[in-house]
Amino acid sequence: MIPLAADRGDLLFISNYDPAGIGGSNRRLRSLASVCAAYYNIRFYILQHYTRWALLNKLIWQCLCFFQAYRVRGQPVVCYLNYKAYPLVRLATWLCGSSLMFAADSLAHFEFQERFPRHKLYSYGVLQLEKAIAQTADLILCASPNISAFFARYNRHVYTLTNFVDVDRYRATETKAALRERWQLPGGLLIGLTGPFPVPFNATFLPYLWQHIHEFAAGITPIVIGSCPEKRFTDRIRYVDTIADEQAYIEHLLALDGLLIPSELATSGPLTKILDAFAARIPVYTTPKGAIGLANASNREHLFIAELTELPALINETLADDQLLAGIRERAYELVSATYSRTSQLDTVAAIYRDVSGGV
Secondary structure (H helix, E strand, O other): OOOHHHOEEEEEEEEEOOOOOOOOHHHHHHHHHHHHHHOOOEEEEOOOOOOOOOOHHHHHHHHHHHOOOOOOOOOEEEEEEOOOHHHHHHHHHHOOOOOEEEEEEEOOOHHHHOOOOOOHHHHHHHHHHHHHHHHOOOOEEEEHHHHHHHOOOOOOEEOOOOOOOOOOHHHHOOOOHHHHHHHHOOEEEEEEEEEOOHHHOOOOHHHHHHHHHHHHOEEEEEEEOOOOOOOOOOOOOEEEEEOOOHHHHHHHHHHOOOEEEOOOOOOOOHHHHHHHHHOOOOOEEEEOOOOOOOOOOEEOOEEEEEEHHHHHHHHHHHHOOHHHHHHHHHHHHHHHHOOOOOHHHHHHHHHHHHHHHHOO
C-alpha cells in the first residue's frame, strides 16, 4: 500500500549527476527518484561548482555531502554513483542513525578494466572499494540482474530496480513523415546514432560510422544525434547537433527506422538508449558488448546483435523488411513495457520501503 502524504518520509539523493540532464546516468537518476516518489518526498543534493579548481571543488563538495547526510537524522539517504563521497556519507549516516542506500547502475571495476585492461592494479583497487560499499551499505539498488548478482555476494539487502522509461511518452501522435518534416530530416530509410559522444563508452561510435559509411546501402541515411566535435561525410550523414529537451529527443527517435549502437566497450548495465528504442518501436542493431546487462532480450527476437564488422550488411539486409521487423518491434515494446517501465518497478520500491522501515 502506498503511504498517505502525512506518513511519507523524506529521501535524500546525493549525486554528482543533475537529474535535469538528458544523459543516460542523469535520466537513470531522474527515473529512480520518480519511482521512489511513490513512497517518499524526494530531495536532491547535487554537485555544485564552488571554485574554478576542479580538485578543490570536489573536496569541498564531499565535505558538504557529509553535512547534508548528517542533517537528515534518521531519514534514509541514497548515494547515487558517488564512489568518492561514499565514505563520508556512510560515516554521517552512521552518526545520525540513518539508512544508506547505494544506487549502482554499473560495476565500476568491470568498466574500468574494459577501458584500461593494462591498469590491473587500479581495477583491483576499484573492486575492493565496491566490495567495501557492498559490505557497509544498508541497501543496494542495482540497475540490472548481473549487477545485483555481484553485490548480493556481500549484502543480503540487494534490490534490482532496472533502468526504465515512461513508455507512454513514446506513443506516436504524428506519422514518421510529419515528424521528419518538422525536424527537417530526409526521406528514405534512417538509421540513428546517438551520443553523448565524449563519453568514453560512446567515443568510438563516430569513428566506426566514418570507417564503414560506404558499406551502407545508398538508400540508408545515418542520422547522428548529439554534439559532434567533427563532422565527416556530410553528403551521406545528417548531423543533429542540438536537442532542446527529452521530448525533442523522443520525437527524433520516433522519426527513425532503426538505431545503431556499435559498442566496442562493454558497460555493466543495460544501455538506456536501447530501452528508448524499444519504447519507440524501432529496431536496435548492436554488438554483444552493447547488449550486456539487458535481461530477457534475445537476438533476432527483440533486437539484432552482431559483430562490428557485420552490422552494416545486417542493416542493409533487414532495415526495409517490414514483415521481419514488425514482430521484433512489438516484442521489444512488450518487453520494455513489462520489465523496464515505471509501473513494473513499484512492487520493488514497496519492498525497499518496508525494508528501510524495518518491516522485512
